[in-house]
Each structure stands twice: as structure tokens, then as C-alpha cells.
Amino acid sequence: MKDRILDTDMSIEAHNLTKKFGDFIAVDSISLQVPRGEIFGFLGANGAGKTTAMRMLTGLLRPTSGSAFVAGYNIATDSEQVKRNIGYMSQKFSLYQDLKVWENIEYYGGLYGMSLRQIKEVTDLMMHKLDMDQERNTLVSQLPLGWKQKLSFSIAIMHRPRIVFLDEPTGGVDPITRRQFWNMIYETAREGITIFVTTHYMDEAEYCGRVAIMVDGRIEALGKTSELKTQFGASSMDEVFYMLARGAKRNE
Amino acid sequence: MISVSDISKSFGKKGEIKALSHINMEVREGELFGLLGPDGAGKTTLFRIVTTLMLPDSGLVTVGGYNAVKDFKILRSKLGYMPGRFSLYQDLTVAENLTFYASIFNTTIEANYHLIRDIYVQLEPFKARRAGALSGGMKQKLALCCALIHKPEVLVLDEPTTGVDAVSRKEFWQMLRRLKDEGITILVSTPYMDEASMCDRLALIQQGLILDQGTPDGLVSGFPDRLLSLATPDIYRAKAIVEKIDGVDDAYIFGESLHIKTAALNEKAIAAALAAHGVAAGEVRSILPSIEDVFLAKMHDVS
Numbered sequence: 163m164k165d166r167i168l169d170t171d172m173s174i175e176a177h178n179l180t181k182k183f184g185d186f187i188a189v190d191s192i193s194l195q196v197p198r199g200e201i202f203g204f205l206g207a208n209g210a211g212k213t214t215a216m217r218m219l220t221g222l223l224r225p226t227s228g229s230a231f232v233a234g235y236n237i238a239t240d241s242e243q244v245k246r247n248i249g250y251m252s253q254k255f256s257l258y259q260d261l262k263v264w265e266n267i268e269y270y271g272g273l274y275g276m277s278l279r280q281i282k283e284v285t286d287l288m289m290h291k292l293d294m295d296q297e298r299n300t301l302v303s304q305l306p307l308g309w310k311q312k313l314s315f316s317i318a319i320m321h322r323p324r325i326v327f328l329d330e331p332t333g334g335v336d337p338i339t340r341r342q343f344w345n346m347i348y349e350t351a352r353e354g355i356t357i358f359v360t361t362h363y364m365d366e367a368e369y370c371g372r373v374a375i376m377v378d379g380r381i382e383a384l385g386k387t388s389e390l391k392t393q394f395g396a397s398s399m400d401e402v403f404y405m406l407a408r409g410a411k412r413n414e
Numbered sequence: 415m416i417s418v419s420d421i422s423k424s425f426g427k428k429g430e431i432k433a434l435s436h437i438n439m440e441v442r443e444g445e446l447f448g449l450l451g452p453d454g455a456g457k458t459t460l461f462r463i464v465t466t467l468m469l470p471d472s473g474l475v476t477v478g479g480y481n482a483v484k485d486f487k488i489l490r491s492k493l494g495y496m497p498g499r500f501s502l503y504q505d506l507t508v509a510e511n512l513t514f515y516a517s518i519f520n521t522t523i524e525a526n527y528h529l530i531r532d533i534y535v536q537l538e539p540f541k542a543r544r545a546g547a548l549s550g551g552m553k554q555k556l557a558l559c560c561a562l563i564h565k566p567e568v569l570v571l572d573e574p575t576t577g578v579d580a581v582s583r584k585e586f587w588q589m590l591r592r593l594k595d596e597g598i599t600i601l602v603s604t605p606y607m608d609e610a611s612m613c614d615r616l617a618l619i620q621q622g623l624i625l626d627q628g629t630p631d632g633l634v635s636g637f638p639d640r641l642l643s644l645a646t647p648d649i650y651r652a653k654a655i656v657e658k659i660d661g662v663d664d665a666y667i668f669g670e671s672l673h674i675k676t677a678a679l680n681e682k683a684i685a686a687a688l689a690a691h692g693v694a695a696g697e698v699r700s701i702l703p704s705i706e707d708v709f710l711a712k713m714h715d716v717s
Contacts, residue, residue: 207579208550307453334576334605336452336620337710341666348667352650362579365608365706368669387669400580400608407581 171198173325173356174219178228181214188214190379191228196372198324201347201357203370203387205399207407211379212360219358220327221245233324246275249318249355252329256314259303263294266302267317274321281320288316308339315346325356332366344369364400373399375406382406415568415599416441416464421473423459429471433459434622437473441601441615446594448613449603450705456622457603458498461572464601465495477568491519494566494598496557498573504546508537508556511545512563519564526565529596533559533589551582558589569593571602575609587612610705618709625712630705637703637711639663642674642684645696655691656684673701675711 174196181189189211196202206212217223219232221241230237233247257266264285271281289295292312302310311331318326328347332340347369351357359370367373367387374384383390383406387399396402418439425431434456441447449457462468464475466486475482480489502511512534516523527534533555540548545556554574561569571590575583587609594600594614602613610616610630617627626633646652652672656665661678674684681698688695703711 207581334453336455336713337607337706338713339452340706341710345666348650363606363608364580365606369667370669398608400584403580404584407579410581 172196172231173198173200174202174230174232174358176219176228176230179215179218179225179230180227181211181218181223182226187379189218189225192374192376192379192381193228194374194381194384196325196356196358198356199351199354201351201359201369201371203367203373204358204360204376205362205364205367205373205403206360206376207362207410210376210407210410212362212376215376216327216329216358216360220248220250246321247324249321249323249326250329251314251318251326251331253311253331253333257302257310257317260301262299262301263289263305263313264298266313267320270317271320276321284320288313288320292316307335308342311335311339311343312346315343315350319350319355323355325358326350328357328359330361330363330366331359333361333363364398364403367399367403375403377406377410415443415445415478416447416601417474417476418460418464419474421460421463421470421475423456423463423468423470432622434463434470437619437622437624439617439624439627441599443599444594444597445614446590446600446602446612448610448616449601449619450605450607450610450616450709451603451619452605454621455619457619458572460619461495461570461601461603465493465570466490467495491564492567494561494564494569496561496569496571496574498576500553500557502545502553502557502560505544507542507544508548509541511556512559515560516563521564523563526563529562529565529593530559532592551578554578554582554586562593566598568599568601571600573603573605575604575606583609607704607706607709618705618712620709620713620716623716625709625716633705633708634703637708639675639677639711640680641701641703641707642676642679642681642698643668643671643701644674644684644688644698645671646688646693648693652688652693652695655688655693659684659687675707 172195176192176194178191178193179189180191192215204212218225218237219230221237221244224238232244235243237244267285268281289298332343347357372386374381390402394402394405418437421434421437423434425433437460451457463470466482466489469483477489478492482489512523537552537555540552575586590600615629618625649667649672653665653667656662656674662674662676664675666673681700685695685698
């Protein structure tokens with residue numbers, strides 16, 4: 163198979179992607195396509211295989227079989243290029259609490275291979291956009307949770323990646339912050355950056371364009387949230403998820 | 415059953431961190447009452463005061479008529495408390511933890527086994543395992559068993575479903591329903607707006623203030639404005655246009671549709687405004703607000 167796909171409108175293309183750990187099939191032949199600029203939700207109960215799938219898609223774990231192209235690069239043979247072209251944010255771990263705001267930005271910019279000049283430009287723009295000009299020298303630990311989250315997301319896309327992976331980004335935040343956060347996500351998607359969100363909170367799922375639901379390592383449903391609700395005769399994504407996931411053999 | 419009147423609590427050397435400001439809340443006997451709010455809203459502080467584990471700066475809490483400060487000894491035998499952080503003994507086994515909690519309340523596992531049976535049968539295969547080695551869902555079930563072992567009249571649970579997946583969450587709420595049917599009054603906190611509908615009544619809390627309380631339907635019907643939803647292929651453009659219409663308070667994208675909050679306008683006015691800008695909008699329809707919408711509206715009222 164050729165190493166670089168030409169169809170760059172597709173941010174993620176996975177074909178029969180599989181990961182086995184010994185006899186255990188963590189991810190069982192999943193296939194999906196995510197076009198550029200889409201907000202794609204990736205749902206599953208604990209133990210369904212979400213994390214393993216995401217670790218493969220971010221170039222951290224080699225698949226046992228099957229293939230996937232992320233940002234146009236083969237995850238098995240070109241994982242370094244994959245890593246350069248993606249961003250990652252998790253609510254659990256994102257920024258260094260004991261570094262200042264500007265230090266975090268410079269640190270991550272450096273990791274992403276940006277020059278100091280580029281980093282300075284991006285920092286100015288980011289601080290202005292987030293209305294955080296007064297907070298450059300503030301320790302991240304001193305920021306309110308909502309600000310941390312917005313900063314963390316902005317840093318995850320500061321190198322203009324093709325795709326950003328968000329791992330349960332808004333659990334436990336207040337509704338105003340969550341709305342603002344999703345507004346940022348929509349703006350980012352509109353600029354052409356693809357958003358891949360993993361979560362097990364169905365209220366986050368409702369914000370996504372399309373979602374895939376994983377059960378026991380397989381994708382059991384994939385489509386727009388409205389389509390899935392119709393397909394399963396459910397009034398909410400929570401119901402759809404429950405119908406699919408309660409039959410799961412594996413948990414945690 | 416639980417009466418919270420004018421409770422305030424501050425932390426810090428000069429009391430500069432106001433955790434709770436003049437909280438009033440009433441939980442009736444036999445009800446499943448939810449305290450809904452984001453991280454840092456004051457949920458845990460309030461629960462610690464209700465469960466006699468912390469003294470308020472001012473105000474009064476009574477549980478079943480007993481004063482939470484003066485009568486703490488009596489209350490501790492009437493209350494079951496499941497804290498947010500797993501606080502059982504990690505190096506005791508499942509069975510040892512349960513026996514331990516039963517004995518400090520002068521009871522036995524057998525005496526109140528009917529209360530925990532449904533939950534305990536799921537734990538039984540692991541009863542010789544150390545609690546620290548259990549999965550998250552199993553730890554949670556064990557903690558609930560330990561909080562129930564002395565047959566409390568009131569069960570207080572601090573964020574029992576945080577970090578738990580959707581299926582386990584649903585099962586957990588079903589367990590709470592069954593306990594309510596046994597006559598136990600339940601006070602439970604959660605940061606997840608979508609769990610509001612599982613409660614008989616609930617209070618919304620943010621930055622130490624109660625924003626509103628009532629039944630889930632009552633809170634929704636108290637939403638002051640109209641909420642409209644529209645589907646269009648060009649959602650970003652529609653949003654930009656709608657935001658500029660006089661009388662639109664807020665417009666935000668919600669998955670495939672645009673949600674519009676307005677006090678002044680109806681479906682027709684929005685559709686007409688979009689048509690005037692050449693945006694082909696599908697049907698504009700009125701939708702029921704969610705608890706999140708109610709929460710947002712109340713937050714704006716306060717700030």
C-alpha cells in the first residue's frame with residue numbers, strides 16, 4: 163500500500179484496524195472515515211477499546227493488522243509524521259500547573275518544532291483571542307478551570323494540526339464554560355481542523371456531527387446523532403448508547 | 415427530612431474563599447434529591463456539613479429534626495455517607511471492609527443484608543480480593559454497601575457517578591431508585607446535567623449559591639425564554655446571521671442544528687430573517703430547554 167494517500171480531504175481513514183494483546187482483541191477490525199473539518203465523536207464504555215484505538219490513530223501504538231491513514235500518513239510506517247500533524251488534549255492531563263502561561267505555550271511550541279519567532283506570534287494572537295493578556299505570567303495552577311481548558315485547547319492547535327484529538331474534554335465544567343468551549347471547537351472545525359472527540363458522556367456526544375459507538379472492540383453504530391436516534395427508536399444518545407452497550411461482555 | 419437554612423462557609427486565613435453563601439435547601443422524607451453543579455460549586459462542602467463532618471460558619475442544618483452540630487453523635491448512626499473519593503481500606507478485602515463497617519455501627523452484615531443483597535451479589539465473586547485491586551465500578555458498589563450496612567435513614571452520596579461509564583451510571587441510578595423504594599431518603603450530587611431527570615427534585619448550585627430548586631419538569635417550565643431549533647446545511651452562516659437579529663439573546667450550534675434563545679421572537683420571525691439573507695433554513699421549531707439551558711439562564715441572572 164502506498165505510504166501517503168492523495169485524498170487529503172479525508173483526515174482519518176481506517177480499514178479493518180485491529181489490535182491484539184496476546185489472545186485479547188482490544189480493537190477488532192474497525193473501519194471509519196472522517197472528512198476534513200468534521201467533529202467526530204468516538205464513544206464507548208470503559209474497556210470498549212476507545213483508548214487503544216486512539217493510541218493507534220495518534221501513532222503511539224502499532225496495529226496488529228489493518229491500516230489507517232491519519233492526516234494523510236500511514237500510522238504504521240510514518241507515525242512520526244502523524245504525530246507532527248495532530249494535536250491532543252485531555253481534561254485529565256493537559257498543562258504543567260507549576261509553569262506560567264507563557265512557559266507552557268513556549269514549551270509545547272518547542273515540542274511541536276516551532277521556531278521562537280513563530281511561538282511569539284502565536285502567543286500574542288492566542289492571548290488576545292482568549293482575552294488573557296494580563297495572565298501571561300500567571301501560574302497555570304492559579305487559573306480557573308474554564309480558562310485552563312480553553313488555554314489547553316488553544317495550545318493543542320497552536321501548530322495548526324490537521325486533526326485534534328480531545329479526550330473527555332468537558333467533564334465536570336460549568337455550562338457557560340462548556341458552551342464557550344464548544345464554540346471554540348466549532349470555530350476550529352470551521353477553519354478546517356478536524357475534531358476527534360472520545361467521551362463516555364452522552365451530552366458531549368450530542369454536540370458532534372457524527373459519532374461511532376464502540377462495544378467490545380467493534381464499532382456497533384456509526385452515523386449522525388439524529389440518524390442513530392431514528393435507527394434505534396431512541397429520544398436521546400444516552401438511550402442509543404445504553405441499548406448497544408448494555409450487551410457488552412467486557413467491562414473495565 | 416434534611417433542612418438546610420442560611421448556611422455559609424468560607425475558607426482561607428481571612429475567609430476570602432467563599433465556598434457556600436446563604437444556602438437554603440429542603441429535602442423531603444423518602445425523596446431522591448439531586449444537587450447539580452460543576453466542579454468547585456460547593457457540593458462537597460455542603461455535604462460535609464450535612465453529614466456532621468464540618469462546621470458551618472453560620473446557619474443551621476437539621477436531619478430528621480436533629481441538629482447537625484449539636485447532635486452529631488446521634489446523626490452519625492442515622493446517616494450513610496459515600497464520599498467522592500474512594501475511602502475504604504485498600505488493603506482489606508471486600509468482605510473485611512464490609513464486616514469492619516458493620517461492626518463500628520454495632521451491627522452485622524446479616525442484619526441488614528436485604529438492603530445490600532442486589533448490589534452485594536455482584537461483588538461476591540470478588541469477596542476475597544483486596545479493595546484496592548477492584549475495578550472502578552466494583553469499588554463504587556462496595557462503597558455503597560458499606561454506606562448502607564447500618565440501615566441509615568438518610569443516604570448522602572457525593573458524585574457517585576463521576577468517571578463511571580454510561581451503562582454503569584444508569585445501573586447505579588436504578589440502584590438508588592430501589593433504595594428509595596425501601597424508604598431511604600437520598601441526597602446525591604452530580605456534575606452531569608443529564609442526570610437531573612433521574613431525581614425527584616433537585617437544586618442547581620454554582621459558586622456557592624443555589625440558583626434554583628424544584629422538580630426537573632418544574633425547573634424546565636420555569637425557563638423564561640423561548641428556545642428554537644433549526645437545521646440548515648450552512649450552519650455557520652446561519653449562526654452569524656441569527657446572532658445579529660434584534661431580539662435574539664443567544665445562538666449556538668448543537669450538533670447538526672442551531673439553537674436560538676429568544677424572549678421576543680417566534681419561529682416565523684427567525685425563518686423570515688434567514689430567508690431575507692438568502693439562507694435556506696429548514697423548519698424552525700420550538701424545543702424544550704434542557705436542564706443545562708435552565709442552568710445557563712440562571713447563571714446569567716446571577717452574574
